[in-house]
Amino acid sequence: MTYALNETHDPKLKSFVASANDGVTDFPIQNLPFCVFSRADIHDAFRGGVAIGDQILDLAALAKLHLLSGVAAQAVQACAEPTLNRFMGMGRESWSALRLALSRLLSEKNQHEGTLRACLVPQSEAEYALPARIGDYTDFYASVHHATNVGKLFRPDNPLLPNYKWVPIGYHGRASSVAVSGQKFHRPVGQVCGAGQTVPVVQASKRLDYELEMGIFIGTGNALGETITIDRAEDHVFGLCLLNDWSARDIQGWEYQPLGPFLAKNFATTISPWIITTEALAPYRSAFTRPADDPQPLPYLTSADNSAAGAIDITLEVFLETAQMRESSANAHRLSQGSLRDAAYWTVGQLVTHHTVNGCNMQPGDLLGTGTMSGPVEGSQGALLEITEGGKKAVALSNGETRTFLEDGDAVIMRASCVREGAARIGFGECRGQVLPARV
Numbered sequence: 542m543t544y545a546l547n548e549t550h551d552p553k554l555k556s557f558v559a560s561a562n563d564g565v566t567d568f569p570i571q572n573l574p575f576c577v578f579s580r581a582d583i584h585d586a587f588r589g590g591v592a593i594g595d596q597i598l599d600l601a602a603l604a605k606l607h608l609l610s611g612v613a614a615q616a617v618q619a620c621a622e623p624t625l626n627r628f629m630g631m632g633r634e635s636w637s638a639l640r641l642a643l644s645r646l647l648s649e650k651n652q653h654e655g656t657l658r659a660c661l662v663p664q665s666e667a668e669y670a671l672p673a674r675i676g677d678y679t680d681f682y683a684s685v686h687h688a689t690n691v692g693k694l695f696r697p698d699n700p701l702l703p704n705y706k707w708v709p710i711g712y713h714g715r716a717s718s719v720a721v722s723g724q725k726f727h728r729p730v731g732q733v734c735g736a737g738q739t740v741p742v743v744q745a746s747k748r749l750d751y752e753l754e755m756g757i758f759i760g761t762g763n764a765l766g767e768t769i770t771i772d773r774a775e776d777h778v779f780g781l782c783l784l785n786d787w788s789a790r791d792i793q794g795w796e797y798q799p800l801g802p803f804l805a806k807n808f809a810t811t812i813s814p815w816i817i818t819t820e821a822l823a824p825y826r827s828a829f830t831r832p833a834d835d836p837q838p839l840p841y842l843t844s845a846d847n848s849a850a851g852a853i854d855i856t857l858e859v860f861l862e863t864a865q866m867r868e869s870s871a872n873a874h875r876l877s878q879g880s881l882r883d884a885a886y887w888t889v890g891q892l893v894t895h896h897t898v899n900g901c902n903m904q905p906g907d908l909l910g911t912g913t914m915s916g917p918v919e920g921s922q923g924a925l926l927e928i929t930e931g932g933k934k935a936v937a938l939s940n941g942e943t944r945t946f947l948e949d950g951d952a953v954i955m956r957a958s959c960v961r962e963g964a965a966r967i968g969f970g971e972c973r974g975q976v977l978p979a980r981v
Contacts, residue, residue, distance in 0.1 A: 542772065542773070542775060542776060542846050543775055543819075543823060543826055543846055543850045543851075544637075544819060544820045544823040545823070546823055546824060547641070548641070548644070549571065549573075549640055549641055549644040549820070549821075550571055550821075550823060550824050550964065550965075551571070552571065552963065552964055552965045554569075554570050554571060554644070554648060554965075555570065555648065555649045556569070556570040556593055556594065556647045556648060556649060557647065557648070557649045557650070557651060557654045557657075557658075558593045558594040558596055558647065558661070559594070560594030560595040560596065561593050561594030561596075561647075562594070563594075564966065565966070566594050566595070566968070567592075567958065567967065567968025567969065567970055568592035568593055568594055568595075568815075568967070568968070568970075569594070569965045569966070569967060570593065570644060570647055570648065570965075571821065571824075571964070571965040571967060572592065572817065572821050572965075572967040572968070573591050573592070573593065573640055573643055573644065573647075573818070573821060574591065574592050574780070574815040574816055574817045574818065574821065574969075574970075575589060575590070575591055575620070575625055575628075575672060575780070575815070575816045575818070576589070576590050576591075576592065576597070576669055576672055576814045576815050576816070577589055577590070577623065577624060577625060577669065577670045577671065577672045577673075577814075578590045578597055578662070578667040578668065578669050578670070578814070579667070579668055579670070580662060580666055580667060580668075581666055581667060581668040582666060584668075586601075586623065587623045587670045588600060588601035588620070588621050588622065588623065589601065589619075589620030589621060589622065589625055589628065590662070590667075591643055592664070592815060592970070593647050593661075595663060595664050595665070596661040596662065596663060596664065597661065597662045597663075597664055597667055598643065598647065598657070598660055598661060599660045599661070599662055600617055600620040600621055601620075601621035602659070602660040603617055603646075603657070603660050604617045604618050604620070604621045606653075606656060606657075606660070608646065608653060608656075609639075609642050611638070612634060612635050612638040612639075613635075613638040613639045613641070613642040615631070615635065616628055616631060616635040616636070616638060616639040617639060617642075619631060619635075620639070623670075624671070624672070624673050624674045624906070625672050625673050625779075625816075625906070626673050626674050626905045626906040627905070629673060629758065629759070629760040629761075629779045629905040629906055630760065630761055630762070630904075630905035631761075632760065632761045632776075633760070633761075633776050636760070636779065636818060636820065637820060640818065640820055640821075669721045669722065669723070669814035670721060671719065671720070671721050671812070672721075672758070672782075672814065672815075672816050673758060673905070673906030673908075674906050675716040675719055675906055675907065675908045676716065676904045676906060676907055677713070677716055677903075677904070677907045677908070678713070678714040678715065678716040678719055678810070678907070678908045678909075678910070679711050679712070679713055679714065679896060679907075679908075679909050679910070680711060680712055680713075680714045680754075680786060680802075680806070680909075680910040680912060681709055681710065681711040681887070681892055681909065681910060681911055681912045682705075682709075682710040682711065682912040682913075683709060683885050683886055683887040683892065683911045683912045683914075684884045684885060684886060684911070684912055684913055684914050684915050684923070685701070685705065685706070685886040686884060686915045686916060686917050686921075686922075687884070687912065687913040687914070687915035687922075687923060687924070687927065688700075688701060688705055688710075688886075689701050690915060690922065690927040691926065691927065694926070694930070694931045706835055706836045706886070707836055707839070708895070709842075709887045709891060709892055709895045709896075710912075711892075711895075711896070711909075711912075712801045712802055714786075714802075714806060714807065714810065714910070715806075715807035715810075716908070718807055718808060718809050718810060719810045719811075719812060719908065720809065720810070720811055720812075721811070721812060721813075721814050722811060722812065722813050722814050722970070722971055722972045722973045722974070723973055723974075724809060724811045724973075724974045724975075725974070725975045725976075725977055726787070726808065726809040726974070726975075726976070726977060727977045727978065727979055727980050728745050728746055728749060728949060728976055728977065728978060728979035729745070729746050729749070729789045729792065729804065729805075729808040729809075729979070730743060730744065730745050730746070730979055730980070730981060731743065731744075731746065731789060731792035731796070731804045731805070732792065732795055732796065732804075733746070733747075733791045733792060733794075733795055734795045735791065741795060744981075745979035745981055746789035746790075746791055746792055746979075747791055747946070748789065748790035748791040748932060748946045749787070749788075749789055749790070749946050749947040749976060750787070750788045750789075750790050750924050750925045750926050750946055750947065751785050751786075751787055751788070751859070751924060751925065751947065751953045751974075752785065752786040752787070752788055752912075752913040752923060752924050753785070753857055753859050753877070753913060753914050753915075753923035753924065753955055754783075754784040754785070754786050754910045754911045754912060754913060754914060754923070755781050755782070755783065755784060755855070755857075755881060755910070755911045755914065755957075756781060756782040756783065756784035756812050756813075756908055756909070756910055756911075757778060757781055757889055757892065757893070757908070757909040757910075757911070758778070758779045758780055758781070758782065758816055758906065758907075758908060759777055759778065759779065759893070759903045759904065759905060759906065759907040759908075759909070760776075760777055760778060760779035760905060761776070761777050761905065762777070762902060762903040762904040762905055762907070763777070763897055763902055763903055764902060765900060765901075765902040766900040766902075767897070767900060767902070768894070768897050768898050768899075768900060769893055769894055769896075769897045769903070770841075770894060771841065771842055771843065771844045771847055771890055771891065771894045772844045772846060772847075774847075774889070774890035774891070774893040774894045775819055775846075775889065775890050775893075777893060777903065778819050778889055778890075778893060779816060779818065779819070779905075780816040780817050780818040780819055780821070780822075781816070781817050781819070781822065781853075781855075781889075781969075782812050782813045782814075782815060782816050782817065782969065782972075783812065783813040783955045783956070783957055783969050783970075783971075783972035784810065784811070784812050784813075784908075784910050784911075784972070785810065785811040785812075785953060785955055785972055785974055786806060786810055786910055786912075786913070787806070787808065787809045787810065787811070787974065788802075788805055788806055788924070788926075789804070789805045789806075789808070790805070790926055790932075790946070792804055792805040793805030793806070809974065810910075811972055811973070811974035812908075812972060813955070813969055813970050813971060813972035814970065815969060815970045817967065817969055819889075821967060822853055822855075822959065824959075824961060824963075824964035824965075825853055825854040825855065825959040825961050825964065826850035826851075826852065826853060826854075827850070827852040827853070827854055827882055828848065828849055828850065828851075828852065829847055829848055829849075829850075829851030829852045829888050830848070838891065841894065841898060842887075842891045842894060842895065844890075846890075847888055847890050847891065851888035851889070851890055851891070852881075852882045852885065852888060853881055853882060853889070853959075854880065854881070854882045854959060854960075854961060855880065855881040855882070855957050855958070855959055855969075856878065856879075856880055856957060856958050856959070856960065857877075857878070857879050857880065857881060857884075857914055857923070857955070857956075857957050858875060858877065858878045858955065858956045858957070859875070859876045859877045859878075859923070859953065859954070859955050860873035860874060860875050860876065860953070860954040860955075860956070861873060861874050861876050861938065861944065861951060861952070861953060861954075862874075862951070862952040862953075862954060863938065863940070863942055863944075863948070863950065863951055863952075864949075864950030864951070865940060865942060866938075866940055867950075867952075869940070871939070871940050872939070873952075873954055874938045874939045874940070876925075876928060876936065877920055877921055877922055877923060877928065878920060878921060879914065879915065879916035879918075879920075879921030879922075879923065880916060880921070881911075881914055881957075883916045883917055883921070884914040884915055884916045884917075884921070884923070885911060885914065892909055892911070893909070896909070915927060925944065925945070925946055925947070929944075929945045929946070932945040932946060933945075947976050948976070949976055949977065949978045950975070950976065950977075951975070951976050952973060952974065952975040952976075953973070953974055953975075954971060954972070954973045955971070955972040955973075956968070956969065956970075956971055956972075957969040
């Protein structure tokens with residue numbers, strides 16, 4: 542079930558942390574996303590934190606103050622650990638109790654302000670780790686516009702396969718190569734067999750791409766053999782982050798049939814350090830509908846709550862920063878801007894329910910990717926493969942450079958935000974990754 546609005550969402554709320562009140566920060570008091578961090582200067586132990594303005598509230602330090610009681614006190618103790626898995630597994634009551642307690646503690650004119658200031662760490666002085674130990678990672682294909690655009694490149698007469706509008710398509714990815722924003726990775730090497738070739742060669746990918754996705758962190762899991770029903774699916778979702786599913790298109794084109802992605806995708810996946818909780822996203826919910834002439838979801842993928850509020854209004858942006866731009870201190874070039882609401886053919890709840898309809902057991906900290914989120918209009922595509930029409934049409938960048946696919950030194954930066962009248966603006970921070978030369 543989706544969350545009802547409560548005092549933590551009040552757009553009039555202000556924090557004693559001044560930077561949280563400027564109206565442009567990703568992290569006002571109405572957001573309060575979670576991360577795992579340490580101080581970069583002293584490399585102390587990683588522990589849970591919550592963003593407030595340009596600061597991080599150190600939850601391990603807060604736990605030692607014993608300002609909280611009951612369920613919230615138990616939750617903050619779990620957040621003092623090096624990963625958030627135990628906290629995620631505590632469930633919706635604990636997540637909400639801690640969020641409410643933090644909202645009250647961080648509000649302006651709080652009697653504990655002086656004490657709490659000692660628990661703040663500037664984000665500029667922090668380094669981040671993965672927020673959870675990711676046991677399993679599954680990537681979906683949930684944008685019909687992306688599926689159609691890619692299908693047109695390979696099957697012009699039949700771009701969308703007949704099962705797409707009936708079943709959420711996904712594959713199991715590689716959890717070990719998921720890393721937090723700031724990830725730098727070497728260009729992947731693999732087998733490639735291009736047009737006109739009959740024998741493949743092993744080489745560094747020449748068609749390296751990004752994919753703009755949302756990541757979904759599972760909170761409470763389910764036992765093997767049990768299904769998470771659609772009416773309870775979001776009770777099992779802790780929150781969302783940004784996700785970049787890097788893809789080597791030339792390796793992918795040779796290997797993906799008949800079993801799907803393998804080496805073309807498992808070399809790197811980058812996520813933003815902040816998990817925006819599903820409760821924080823409550824003000825930005827929208828009705829989920831399908832075109833009347835499309836197949837409607839089967840009964841196990843349908844509920845009144847999912848229809849009324851299954852979609853989420855999140856603006857998604859991708860920027861490219863080349864090595865030349867960094868050297869000249871030029872601004873990154875925006876490649877696309879779109880909306881999760883317009884891009885997603887399947888909701889978060891439907892992805893979770895379908896994943897478990899066969900009895901698959903989910904665990905706290907498991908990660909789902911939505912698949913590339915491409916919108917219906919020009920400029921909202923979530924991958925270079927679509928923007929360049931398979932490499933046929935180069936993108937002209939703002940500094941005069943061009944790209945069809947990523948080059949060594951390129952950094953891809955993803956950002957997301959939620960804006961709605963009557964609600965505070967919240968954001969997801971930044972998901973950044975950079976391509977290094979291949980090891981050959």
